[in-house]
Amino acid sequence: MKTKYIDLIDQTFYFPQEEFSLENNQLQFHGINLMALIAQYGAPLKFTYLPKISENINKAKTWFDNAIKANNYAGTYNYCYCTKSSHFQHVLNEALKNDIHIETSSAFDMDIVENLKAQGKINDDTYVICNGFKRDQYIQNIARLINYGHQKCIPIIDNYEELSLLSDTIDGKFQVGIRIASEEEPKFEFYTSRLGIGYRNIVPFYNNQIKENSKVELKMLHFFINTGIRDTAYYWNELLKCLKVYINLKKICPSLDSLNIGGGFPIKNSLAFNYDYEYMINEIVNQIQIACEEAQVDVPNIFTEFGSFTVGESGGAIYEVLYQKQQNDREKWNMINSSFITTLPDTWAINKRFIMLAVNRWDDEYERVLLGGLTCDSDDYYNSEQHMNAIYLPKYKKEKPLYIGFFNTGAYQETIGGFGGLQHCLIPQPKHIIIDRDKEGNLITSVFSEQQTSEQLLSILGYRKQYPEIMKSFESNEQELITIL
Template identity: 35%
Template sequence: MNGQPYVTAFTDRYGVGPEGQINDFISRRGDRLLLADQIDLNAMVARYGAPLEVAYCPQITLQIERMLAWADDARMRSGYVGGFIYAYATKANFAEEVVRTAIGAGAHYETSAAADVTIAHRLWQQGVLPSDRYIFCNGSKDDAYLAAISALRRAGFARVVPVIDDLDELETLLAMCREPLLLGVRERHAPADVDADHPGGERFGLTPDEIEQVVERLRHTPHRLVMYHAMVGSQIEDADRWNMRLARSAEAYARLRQQAPSLMLFNFGGGMPTSAYSLDFRFDYVGFLERLMRTLASTCAAHNVPQPTLVGEFGRYTVASHNVFIMEVGRVKRGQGDAPDWVLINGSLMVSLPDSLIVPGQEFIILPLDGWDRPVRPVRLAGRLTCDSDDFFPRPGAPPLLLPDPYPGQKIAFFGVGAYQQMIAGRGGAHHCLTPEMRRIIIERDEDALVVREVAPQNLGQIMALLGYACETLELPVHQPVRAPVERRVVREPLRLLRSARRRNMPRGAPPPRYGSAARHM
């Protein structure tokens, strides 16, 4: 690897050239890195500096449209006659523009707490969430959660579906709400199906005996049991094992359907894999869905019950790839002995990428914006704005990253950060070591135009006010990025469309050419 250019090491490692599509949402054209083959990240950082967050909401629409198309293909291949419902699990990213985009692309709504239902209620009142969508309410439900569900139903939203997680929930909800309810039950995993390395999901749901009690409790009432929730795990990593476990859930559904004729939805849960985290990603979505449909079809035929409408809850898959963080190298410290170099980022990795600490083996796609012709080096990244020894990536036991020979001012893009990262770290708060939130650029589709909105980074006064300090004299930004000199010829055309600091419509043209068209690349 000595003296080998980064571009050569990258090509050898991933089998893709330095020009064109890298994966389904990253491309490189004319030595410039693009998100969704639309957004010129080099030009964005030249205009706005770093650290910088870029959120490209049309990518969310694309993700939803892809999954719906794959489901249609699987239905045709398998001959499955049941429907398919795409629900967005809002806990992955609650940002208003994200939720609104997902709804606009046809997604139904999945909640996990009282606040989710309150947001959904408001979106429905505003006309953003149509009345013909389902709202699936999962998780353990305290009185506030149940009250929010009841209020939504009493207000006239008929398609809210509380998924009963314990029997007390059912009694409380029926006492709160006299209007007819659509209800679901979530199965509780048998001990043999619990992942020993991730046992947290075992606490959810009802045993078979408890589900029988729900059926009996609802008999001769105006309420209807309509959904069987068979969430297998948080992530579908082993499709064969997943389908084996789901086959048992399909049997349970079919037997329950014989007792409850109103049952019509089979929710196979979330955890759909996404290409957002690894350039080595491979997954046969159509094959996976086709196998699921064939399993359900054969099971229902064996029990002489109708094929249900499938429900999938897609969180990470929906939003992970629409966001990118661009961070700047502040200092390079040479490794000692044979250890890789330390690349100190003007930010905090544990604040910006909390999954790196929480999820064992969590990966992110990390690519340099430029310098691909520089010699490749093994490095570890560390946050410069904290004094925490845990603020580094990759984590212990993982191999170092391969990046071009690092230098202060180098820009590095972190992909796959659109799901959970800001929800776990919190938005608008005071973070570890008072690390400020970076500038955000939000790009949305508005009919035939793209609309850009800028959200300024946090400053010291805002952070100190959150902590209760008198801060009249503390209005300077915590960190002002120093922008490296940029050749005007590189950025003049793309930035012509970004001169407005707030909002500006940008024309939408033909399919993207190579870099150089201001109408398509920013």
């Protein structure tokens, strides 16, 4: 009878997979010995495997290049990275090795862009696509970059007021894009995205505010689907509606030459994950080609904004199972030595699914469990609602430590969790490791940040550390009491 954890995985999934393999009953991730990592740095532990960022960028660029060649497509392809997915310097440095462009979301993003430009990481040929609702500081920062000569900074107009604000602040001529307010999936609580300008209003907006404006040139139409690029009737319908707007605009606006199909690719959230990236890309390019040929307009240059796809699959988190609580006849709670709300907030906030596997003890018998975090919050857990199905792990044994890993966690978790700041129930952020490879392929690891200390958290809260003085006072009073006695 096959009752071992390795048997369960073999019976349920195709294993090993591209990034996962097994050696001595211990999990390997991209050839990284995770138990050796734990032995060196301890757990809980978060890590970023930098080579995966470049790998995914180059996969996407290759897929688009192949689709463009297969369809004899006359336009070009430009890969943009959404900085909001992860703003960390090590992430941007790795991504920018691959001749890509940047999409920003806020005023402070522009400070990062200027920092990267000062370091020579980007130059005047790098497109900076500025999305988001723009208020004073964001407008000022965009204008500063353009006024200093970065002509490939393209603010995407999100509302009717932004164009005049930009025109008042930018010195010379500049290019803009317009964001389409796409209709949301039927399951949403609202019908139309709060971002952008409605389909029917875009051509009138161009005619009223851009066409006769000598300072402004419309270059890009921005199309974003909140649920990402998926092979659904909803996605294809919205894409075709977007193409109709592009064609109508192109016929009256010769400067329009780019279509930004924002909305990212999904990333692997289970060992059963199946998504045909090449088919989707080829079909998107083909649909754009067909629509433009039928309308007898030039095809647009294609821009994409991939955030999670760029950085998500580079991240992971490792925890130790501290204790098991049998709460009733059916439910066993494995308590981890950290908090899901602190370290993987998307599991708590939006029931986000990640790949979860045991790191060691694959040759042991398995059991069905629930996973609980350390906080006193009843929502600090991970179960079958977040996971693809029921959670099975090697049986808990107090004398045999069990480690579990969550993978493809590299997008948004640090930002949403408030990296370096306060955490729920003051459960500290774990140590974070950067993993890279040298030219010979050897692993290089370094500590990006140590686990948070009580002093750091208390400082944020406004407390001054008084423990030494309190102890001295206590010791002095104790000595006086002894003398009296």
